[in-house]
Amino acid sequence: MGFFDRNREDVAAQGYDPARLPPGQYLTDRFPVLHVGDVPDYAPGEWNLRVFGEVDNDFTLSFDELISLPSVEITTDIHCVTKWSKFDTTWKGVRVRDLLERAGLRSTATHFVGHAEFGYTANLPLADVLRDDALVVWEYEGEAIEPIHGGPVRLVVPHLYFWKSPKWLRGLEVRVGDVAGFWERNGYHMYGDPFREQRFWGD
Numbered sequence: 379m380g381f382f383d384r385n386r387e388d389v390a391a392q393g394y395d396p397a398r399l400p401p402g403q404y405l406t407d408r409f410p411v412l413h414v415g416d417v418p419d420y421a422p423g424e425w426n427l428r429v430f431g432e433v434d435n436d437f438t439l440s441f442d443e444l445i446s447l448p449s450v451e452i453t454t455d456i457h458c459v460t461k462w463s464k465f466d467t468t469w470k471g472v473r474v475r476d477l478l479e480r481a482g483l484r485s486t487a488t489h490f491v492g493h494a495e496f497g498y499t500a501n502l503p504l505a506d507v508l509r510d511d512a513l514v515v516w517e518y519e520g521e522a523i524e525p526i527h528g529g530p531v532r533l534v535v536p537h538l539y540f541w542k543s544p545k546w547l548r549g550l551e552v553r554v555g556d557v558a559g560f561w562e563r564n565g566y567h568m569y570g571d572p573f574r575e576q577r578f579w580g581d
């Protein structure tokens with residue numbers, strides 16, 4: 379039996395539907411920390427979020443403004459390209475769609491870039507952030523997100539590999555046309571569907 383079949387058997391033995399585990403992944407209970415560079419340390423009131431690009435009215439939100447908007451909670455599986463998956467993670471936040479609509483999203487927009495502190499970016503087709511489960515989040519499992527996991531605020535786009543979910547989110551940009559983000563310039567796939575195992579260029 380191969381590595382992946384064994385991992386699927388482990389998942390089934392724990393009582394989960396093995397179809398939830400994408401090819402080449404293994405299930406973990408831990409919450410690994412994965413990022414390049416430093417963890418930002420914000421002074422109170424320093425963090426904000428800019429919504430800009432192919433919109434009629436760009437705007438900037440403070441943390442207090444963000445968390446006063448209508449929010450939703452999702453429970454979802456997450457999948458890192460380094461092969462760990464974690465099931466049933468719970469996040470609270472505002473739908474990306476709601477923020478983009480508030481900014482007056484133009485019908486000409488086709489793509490999206492999530493901007494994080496220190497210049498980390500991730501690109502996605504616009505449709506992938508207009509889904510119900512694409513969120514700008516500030517709570518994980520009912521608590522403030524720890525700085526190492528992207529607090530105060532990160533993006534969560536759970537149907538794609540987790541590199542598409544920038545930690546320390548600072549900007550939502552909508553665009554006409556695609557542009558490679560940080561990992562996408564460095565060999566990772568432009569789309570990154572874990573169930574089609576789109577890890578690297580050419581996958």
Ligand SMILES: Nc1nc2c(c(=O)[nH]1)N[C@H]1C(S)=C(S)[C@@H](COP(=O)(O)O)O[C@H]1N2
Nearest residue numbers: 411412413414458494498527540541544545
């Ligand atoms: N700003 C920023 N966001 C990032 C990354 C990063 O290096 N910088 N790494 C990504 C990758 S590859 C993964 S798997 C997840 C990891 O999130 P976690 O550390 O909370 O598990 O964050 C993503 N978001």
Ligand SMILES: [Mo]
Nearest residue numbers: 458459460541
């Ligand atoms: Mo990752």
